[in-house]
Amino acid sequence: MSLRPGSRVRARAGDPDHHTRVPRYVRGHVGEVVELEGEWPLPDDRARRIDPPRVEAVYAVRFPAAELWGEGTHTITVDLWESYLLEEPS
Amino acid sequence: MTGTHSELPVAARVRQLEERVIAAGLATDAELDDVLARLYDGASPVNGARMVARAWADESYFRRLLADGNAAAGELGLGDPYGLGYRLKAVANTPQQHNLVVCTLCSCYPVSLLGPSPSWYKSLAYRSRAVRKPRAVLAEFGLELPAGTEIAVWDASAETRYLVVPARPAGTGEMPEDDLAALVTQRGLIGTAVV
Numbered sequence: 162m163s164l165r166p167g168s169r170v171r172a173r174a175g176d177p178d179h180h181t182r183v184p185r186y187v188r189g190h191v192g193e194v195v196e197l198e199g200e201w202p203l204p205d206d207r208a209r210r211i212d213p214p215r216v217e218a219v220y221a222v223r224f225p226a227a228e229l230w231g232e233g234t235h236t237i238t239v240d241l242w243e244s245y246l247l248e249e250p251s
Numbered sequence: 252m253t254g255t256h257s258e259l260p261v262a263a264r265v266r267q268l269e270e271r272v273i274a275a276g277l278a279t280d281a282e283l284d285d286v287l288a289r290l291y292d293g294a295s296p297v298n299g300a301r302m303v304a305r306a307w308a309d310e311s312y313f314r315r316l317l318a319d320g321n322a323a324a325g326e327l328g329l330g331d332p333y334g335l336g337y338r339l340k341a342v343a344n345t346p347q348q349h350n351l352v353v354c355t356l357c358s359c360y361p362v363s364l365l366g367p368s369p370s371w372y373k374s375l376a377y378r379s380r381a382v383r384k385p386r387a388v389l390a391e392f393g394l395e396l397p398a399g400t401e402i403a404v405w406d407a408s409a410e411t412r413y414l415v416v417p418a419r420p421a422g423t424g425e426m427p428e429d430d431l432a433a434l435v436t437q438r439g440l441i442g443t444a445v446v
Contacts, residue, residue: 182408184355186382198338201410219409221340230383235402237382240409 162248168194169249170222172241180208183245187237191249192224195238203242217243290362298329299364299414300435302341303446307419308428316341320414324364335363335412342405343416344445349396351389351404351442352413353381361412365440372441382406392443415439417446 164170174189182204198219206214222241226233272278302323306313316323320339324330339361342350354360358373371377380388385402389395396402405413417439423431438444 182356184406184408186355198340198409198411219411221411233384235385235404237404237406239406240411242409 162243162246164194164197164218164220164243164246164248166194166196169251170194170220170241170246171249172222172239173245173247177205179205181205181245183241184239186229187222187224187239187241190224190228192222192228192239195221195223198240201242203244215244219243220246222246291367294363295366296364296435296437296440297366297432298324298327299361299437299440300432301327302329302364302414303416303435303440304428304432306341306343306416307423307431313343313416316416317343330363335361337361337412338410339364339414340405340411341414341416342403344418344442346397346400346418348401348403349389349442349445350413350415351381351385351402352407352415353378353404354407355379355382356406356408359407359412360441361414364414365437369437389443392438394444415442417444420446 169191170193171191172183172187172189176188198221200216201219202214202216219240219242221238223236223238226235226237229237269280269283272283273280302316305327306316312323312326315326320341321330321335323341324335324339329335344350352360353372355378358368358378360368360372362368377388382404385404386396389402407413417435419431420434423434434446436444436446439446
């Protein structure tokens with residue numbers, strides 16, 4: 162997956178059995194990549210003591226309030242590991 | 252546990268958790284104390300305020316702060332000798348955009364630059380409502396934004412910690428940097444107040 166600022170992405174909707182850091186309120190919703198935040202160990206692996214954990218790109222992804230809540234004019238930017246995201250056709 | 256809230260009910264729960272961690276061989280009492288000491292040593296909103304005042308006083312520092320928060324903190328000697336331990340992202344308020352920081356999953360926040368987080372920042376009410384109805388939340392903090400100002404909420408759900416750079420108050424053109432820093436509040440650095 163090659164994501165860059167402006168890429169449209171969908172947060173994975175699944176609810177894994179293990180620890181994850183995809184906030185429930187963005188699951189299944191479409192946002193836009195704002196920037197790459199570097200590469201960091203995946204918390205899902207660290208919480209399960211998978212050694213070494215996968216190290217993945219983390220992206221700031223901006224969601225319009227109306228996409229998440231059906232109303233509102235603000236934006237919410239959420240920081241998401243690459244495997245939490247699916248590329249969305251534009 | 253090192254701390255000053257030993258009379259609170261939560262202190263007993265924290266101690267029980269610590270004892271489980273120690274019993275499981277994951278850490279020792281001394282190691283836990285050491286982590287807390289390192290986390291809070293020198294942590295204060297005075298640090299974030301110094302960065303904001305420098306940004307107000309020095310346009311090129313402002314640009315460097317927005318481009319690379321960690322390097323800008325380092326310029327003021329903050330985070331030494333180990334670095335901040337997180338990626339710092341500064342977001343600047345403008346007449347068009349007001350920034351608000353939250354951590355919906357827990358209470359992530361740049362402790363070293365803002366000091367220990369206020370209890371409301373960790374409350375379920377703030378964490379759930381800041382992303383849903385930020386304008387109403389800000390109004391409850393006494394901050395009524397102009398209708399034309401858009402709100403950008405930043406949910407610190409990974410390894411980035413956010414610092415809001417408030418807009419410089421009018422009439423402070425001649426003010427020395429130390430006096431400017433004294434205007435900057437912890438709430439201003441989170442985005443629940445302006446300066």
